[in-house]
Amino acid sequence: MAQVRLGNIVKHYGDSIAVDDVSLTVEDGEFVALVGPSGCGKTTTLNLVAGLLELTGGTIHIGDRQVNELDPKDRDIAMVFQNYALYPNKTVYANLAFPLQMRKTAKADIDRKVRAAAASLDITHLLQRRPRELSGGQQQRVALGRALVRDPKVFLMDEPLSNLDAKLRVQMRAELKRFHQDLKATIIYVTHDQLEAVTMADRMAVMNHGVLQQYDTPEVVFNAPLNLFVAGFVGSPAMNLFPAEVADGGASLLGPEGWRLTLSERNAARARRATGGVILGARHSMIGLHGEPATDRIPGRVYTVEPTGDITFVHVRIAAANVIASVGPDIRLRADDAVWLSFDQNKLHLFDVASGQALRD
Amino acid sequence: MTARSDGLLRRIVRHRADYLYVAPALGVMLLVIGYPIYDTVYLSFFNTPPNLALEDKIFAGLDNYGRILSADSFHEATWNTLVWTVFSTFFAFVLGFGAALALNREFRGRGLLRGILLIPYVISAVAASYVWRWLYHSDFGVIGAISVALGFTDTPINFLDNTTVVMPALIVVNVWKEFPFAMIMMLAGLQTVPDHLLRAARVDGAGTWESFVHITLPHLKGVTLVTVLLLLVTNLNSFTIPYIMTGGGPAGASEIWITHIYQLAFGRIRFGLASAYSVILFIVMMGLGYFYVRALTQGDERRGG
Numbered sequence: 001m002a003q004v005r006l007g008n009i010v011k012h013y014g015d016s017i018a019v020d021d022v023s024l025t026v027e028d029g030e031f032v033a034l035v036g037p038s039g040c041g042k043t044t045t046l047n048l049v050a051g052l053l054e055l056t057g058g059t060i061h062i063g064d065r066q067v068n069e070l071d072p073k074d075r076d077i078a079m080v081f082q083n084y085a086l087y088p089n090k091t092v093y094a095n096l097a098f099p100l101q102m103r104k105t106a107k108a109d110i111d112r113k114v115r116a117a118a119a120s121l122d123i124t125h126l127l128q129r130r131p132r133e134l135s136g137g138q139q140q141r142v143a144l145g146r147a148l149v150r151d152p153k154v155f156l157m158d159e160p161l162s163n164l165d166a167k168l169r170v171q172m173r174a175e176l177k178r179f180h181q182d183l184k185a186t187i188i189y190v191t192h193d194q195l196e197a198v199t200m201a202d203r204m205a206v207m208n209h210g211v212l213q214q215y216d217t218p219e220v221v222f223n224a225p226l227n228l229f230v231a232g233f234v235g236s237p238a239m240n241l242f243p244a245e246v247a248d249g250g251a252s253l254l255g256p257e258g259w260r261l262t263l264s265e266r267n268a269a270r271a272r273r274a275t276g277g278v279i280l281g282a283r284h285s286m287i288g289l290h291g292e293p294a295t296d297r298i299p300g301r302v303y304t305v306e307p308t309g310d311i312t313f314v315h316v317r318i319a320a321a322n323v324i325a326s327v328g329p330d331i332r333l334r335a336d337d338a339v340w341l342s343f344d345q346n347k348l349h350l351f352d353v354a355s356g357q358a359l360r361d
Numbered sequence: 362m363t364a365r366s367d368g369l370l371r372r373i374v375r376h377r378a379d380y381l382y383v384a385p386a387l388g389v390m391l392l393v394i395g396y397p398i399y400d401t402v403y404l405s406f407f408n409t410p411p412n413l414a415l416e417d418k419i420f421a422g423l424d425n426y427g428r429i430l431s432a433d434s435f436h437e438a439t440w441n442t443l444v445w446t447v448f449s450t451f452f453a454f455v456l457g458f459g460a461a462l463a464l465n466r467e468f469r470g471r472g473l474l475r476g477i478l479l480i481p482y483v484i485s486a487v488a489a490s491y492v493w494r495w496l497y498h499s500d501f502g503v504i505g506a507i508s509v510a511l512g513f514t515d516t517p518i519n520f521l522d523n524t525t526v527v528m529p530a531l532i533v534v535n536v537w538k539e540f541p542f543a544m545i546m547m548l549a550g551l552q553t554v555p556d557h558l559l560r561a562a563r564v565d566g567a568g569t570w571e572s573f574v575h576i577t578l579p580h581l582k583g584v585t586l587v588t589v590l591l592l593l594v595t596n597l598n599s600f601t602i603p604y605i606m607t608g609g610g611p612a613g614a615s616e617i618w619i620t621h622i623y624q625l626a627f628g629r630i631r632f633g634l635a636s637a638y639s640v641i642l643f644i645v646m647m648g649l650g651y652f653y654v655r656a657l658t659q660g661d662e663r664r665g666g
Contacts (some may be wrong), residue, residue, distance in 0.1 A: 052560050073566035089579035098575070102566035146565070349579035 001074075002063035002153040004049065009058030011044055011210075018044040020210035021058070026154075026203075029184040031177075033197035036207035036233070042190045043158055045207070049188060050156050051075050061151055073102070077146035082159040084139045092118075093127040093140050099150045118148045121176045121353045137168045142181040145180070157189045161196065173200060194234045196224065206230050206239040223347070228356040231281050231349060235325035237313065240282050240323045243353065246271045246278060253280060257319035259298040264328070264345035274352050276361065281349030287325040289314060297340035302333050318339060399641070405637035411630045418633065433622065434613060437636075442617040444528060445594050445603075446596040452536045453592055454585075457543025464544070465551045482541035490605035493534045495605075497521050521607055524614035531615055535602055539595065543588050550576070550584035562640070563610035583656065595647065602652040 004026040013020040016239040018042045026032045034042040049060055050071035060067050062132055067075045077097070086095050096114040105113070118124045122142045131139055140160060147155055160176075161169045177200050180187055191197055197204040200216040204236070205215040206229070214226045225231035231239045244253040244261070250272035253261045261280075263271060275351065290297060300316040307329060314333055316323045318341075325341065350359040373380055405425055407418040429435050464475050481489065487602070494505050505517025520530040554577050562572045574611035600619045603609065608614035609624060616624075626635035 050564055053564065072560075072564045073568070079561065079564040079566065081557050081561060083557055085555075085557040087558065087561075087575065087579075089582075092574075098562075098567075099565040102571060 001028050002185060003061075004048070004154055004186060004188065005059075005061040006045070006060040007061070009045070009048060009060060010056045011041075012056045015209050019048065022207070022212045022260040023058075023209075024188060024212060024215050026188055028296070029186055030103070031180045031185075031187045031189065031200060031202045033201035033204040034190045034207060035194055035197040035204055036191065036213075038192055040207040041210035042192075042205075042207050044210075046158055046188060046190045047155050049154070050077055050079055066100065075192070076153040076301075078150055078152040080143050080147050080155070080157040080162045081160055081161045084143040084160075086139055086142055086146075088131055091128055091130055092123065092134070093120055095142055096127075096145050096149050099146060103150070113149045121145045121146070122344060136164050137172065140164060144176075149184075153186065155185050155187045159191055160189075161192055162191070162193070170304065175202060195236060198234065203351075204312060206233060208233070224358070225281075225349065226358050228281075228351050230352065235283060237284055237324045239283050239349070240287070241279050241281050241351075242318070242321050242323070243277055243279050246274055253278065255298065257321065259300055259318065260295075261343070262296045266361065267345055267348055268348060270350045270361065272352070273359050275299075275354050277353040279349060279351040279353055280343075282323075282324040282328060282343050284313065284324045286347045287323065288344070289316070289325055289327055289331075290340045290342060293340050294342070295299060296345075297342045299338065299340055300334055301337060302337040302339055304335055305333055316340075395508060401636045401639050401643075402490045403636075404633055407617070407633045409631065409633040413630075415632065421633065424640070425634050429634065429638055429641065434616070434644055437613055438616045438618055438621045442530065442597065445532060445599065445617050446593060449539070449596045449599075450592040451621045452532070453540045454543045454589055456536060456540040457545075458547045460540065460544040462548035464548055464591050477542060479541050481538050482545075484538075486538060486601040487537060489607060490534070490602050493602075494521065494606050497530060498586065507517065509575065517657075518605045522611050524611055527607060527615045531603055531606060533649045534582075534606065535596070535599065539592065543592065546584055546588040546591075547581065585657075587653070588657040590656060592651060594649055594653070597642070597646065 005024055006024050009019055010017070022041075022045060024032075028071055034040050034045055044053060048055055051063075051067065051074075055068055057297075062077070074321060088099065090098065093114060096117055097110050100110045100113060111188075114127075115124070118121075118127055123138065123141050123145060126134060126138060126142070131142065134142065143160065161172050173196060175282040179185070181255045181326050189197075189201065192350060198221075202218050203215060204221055206221060208229050214221055214230045221230060221234055225234065226237075228241065232241060242255065245252040246254045247260065250263070250268040252263055252317060255261070260351065293299060298318055302319045303315040303322065306313040306315070310329060311326050312329050312331065312333075313329055314325045316325055316339060323341065332348060333339070351357065352359055404415075404418070406420060406422060408421040408424070409415060409418045460478055464471060465480075495501070497505070499505065499517055499519040499522060502520070504520070505514075508519055509515050518526065520526050558576050558580075559572055562576050567575060598619060599617065599656060602624065603615050603617055604620050604623065607615045609620045618638070619642075622635050622638045625631045625638060
């Protein structure tokens with residue numbers, strides 16, 4: 001296993017910029033998720049690490065070696081593809097043996113390693129079958145096995161779970177995480193599903209428009225998003241974001257709908273740093289719903305109520321803006337009830353409208 | 362499940378609209394293919410007079426077949442047909458596949474080259490045959506003149522009037538004419554090789570050659586089979602090039618089945634004999650056709666399963 005270091009990597013396709021000056025280090029044995037909406041450059045970044053695409057600029061190191069000019073086969077990586085990319089004319093055994101065979105491994109060694117990998121993934125009984133005779137989950141395991149047999153320095157995974165049904169995905173997610181823990185493997189994992197990133201990765205790199213937005217542990221990314229994009233992308237349902245003006249020298253916020261919210265000392269200090277307006281960000285769990293007004297509450301009206309069993313999401317309209325709050329399942333609210341929203345001031349997010357960046361202490 | 366146990370008639374009634382749609386095409390095929398086949402088989406059992414008065418024909422049972430199968434001319438034509446078909450198919454396929462591999466890579470002028478390589482295929486076979494006859498001409502032919510100028514031979518080679526050279530000379534023309542077909546088929550096949558498999562193979566350590574052997578070739582198995590079978594059928598049925606260029610000569614050295622049948626039917630007006638000959642060819646073609654359909658539908662079953 002090895003560390004992977006991306007230094008200011010750039011990838012252009014003609015005039016369009018797919019990856020724009022991305023630098024990040026994946027530590028030895030770390031599980032890093034590259035996450036972002038489609039077209040954000042995450043898969044391109046992965047293919048650059050794999051060597052399937054050529055860099056326009058920057059450097060990539062795997063371990064101590066700079067691999068910019070190396071062929072994929074010389075980078076000592078293994079890759080798991082979204083559609084598994086199993087060789088359709090080969091048996092499962094031959095699929096697993098292929099990377100070893102290409103490296104001129106001795107026959108006895110190949111057999112030993114293939115059987116070991118198959119045993120660890122519980123696919124020994126499938127070895128003589130062909131890929132088309134396997135279920136999606138089984139194909140997924142074979143693809144993983146083919147990556148595993150060679151004991152590579154880095155595993156690259158390109159949305160490996162996105163072709164599975166929801167139930168199987170949850171199961172494979174757990175298996176992948178366990179796989180990482182058991183092997184202490186360095187894994188770079190691309191996904192558009194922020195939930196996969198949050199649940200599995202040691203650190204997640206959020207990308208948008210080819211630019212790295214934030215690279216940190218899921219806890220930090222979730223609790224302290226650096227900018228509006230990350231705030232809106234990570235977490236489900238998405239963070240509530242609504243614009244406001246700074247009033248009373250920072251002591252309170254004035255909404256375009258006419259509400260006024262008194263800020264805590266710490267938040268007031270942040271708000272004063274704004275160059276113009278601010279955007280208020282609050283996750284559903286940080287919003288309280290009340291029956292009476294107060295100075296730190298915003299009036300609204302219940303739009304609709306979504307009970308999910310253990311938690312109930314309440315959509316509240318503040319004039320035209322929609323806010324999602326959550327309450328316990330035993331709280332009964334009905335559409336068009338008048339409510340007042342309060343915010344946990346310790347977990348309130350403030351962003352500068354002009355730059356989109358979080359306002360920090 | 363129940364449909365299978367129903368009688369054919371009831372099934373036709375239930376799906377009458379479907380059958381109605383197929384009916385016109387079926388009717389035309391019965392008329393222009395079904396009836397001639399029937400009539401040919403029927404005629405093959407008769408001795409026909411050497412004129413168009415077919416009502417004077419005499420039933421002869423399997424005599425025509427016996428005469429054909431024991432005739433030296435049949436064995437010679439069969440041998441020629443085999444040589445013609447096997448070599449034409451082999452070289453057309455190899456050349457076409459090579460051209461397809463070359464055209465499958467990105468390079469400047471690829472579109473132009475593809476266009477140029479398609480020219481033989483789109484040129485009329487009759488026109489091409491006449492042009493090649495001039496190229497091969499023993500006195501005025503360009504090929505002969507060039508080989509003399511370059512010192513390969515002292516006198517121009519007599520390509521088409523020489524019993525040993527005529528067959529290879531015709532095969533060259535045929536290969537030139539039909540290799541673009543193999544090229545198009547294989548190029549289409551090459552373009553469907555899944556990119557993710559090639560990338561997976563690259564990551565797994567395969568070089569260009571290994572990727573070709575392990576990914577590309579297996580993927581091309583189906584299209585290769587279909588292309589070769591179609592070439593075989595086309596070549597077994599060849600008529601234009603040998604008929605125009607040599608008419609089967611000299612001394613039957615380039616006589617193949619179809620030109621021979623034509624000669625029997627319309628040269629010597631032996632319709633009964635020619636019909637029996639055609640039936641033999643028909644049986645051989647049906648055998649190839651069976652493999653062709655199987656090659657085509659095997660993929661369907663695989664996809665369906």
